Amino acid sequence: MMIIRQFQPSDEKAVIELWRRCNLLRPQNDPHKDIARKLKMRPDLFLVGLLDEKIIASVMAGYDGHRGWLYYLGVDSAFQRRGYAREIIEHAENLLRQSGCCKINLQVRTSNKDVIEFYRRVGYVADDVLSMGKRLEHDSPQPPLA
Secondary structure, eight states: OOEEEEOOGGGHHHHHHHHHHTTOOOTTOOHHHHHHHHHHSOGGGEEEEEETTEEEEEEEEEEOSSOEEEEEEEEOGGGTTSSHHHHHHHHHHHHHHHTTOOOEEEOOOTTOHHHHHHHHHTTOOOOSOOOOOOOSSOOOOOOOOO
16 A cells, blocks of 8 residues: 655655656756655645655645645656556645635646546546746756666
């Protein structure tokens, strides 16, 4: 049974390695800075999933009082297709619902067909919107993790 708990600073190395294995890291985002930023705003919405004390899943959720968001959902490939992603998402959704959130948004790269299909299976639908962004801070590219 997977145990879901709030991220702890001592989890950082294992979580970043999980994100690397799940292909969630991008050169324009420093994962250490992303974690530090999250820990300043609703750290209770940053969750990890553990099996035998090993981190196998993560999700970072956010809530701005209007909409909720999911980021950095990842499940180690050795543990995929066992319901762990659904379980950690449901946990995050419940925390957002308790905060008064009535709708959750997320973004998936259009090329990631398997993940899009997964989100459809757990109840998410494509909104008729164009996602736009503007970087206010530019993280420097990070060297590959050893």
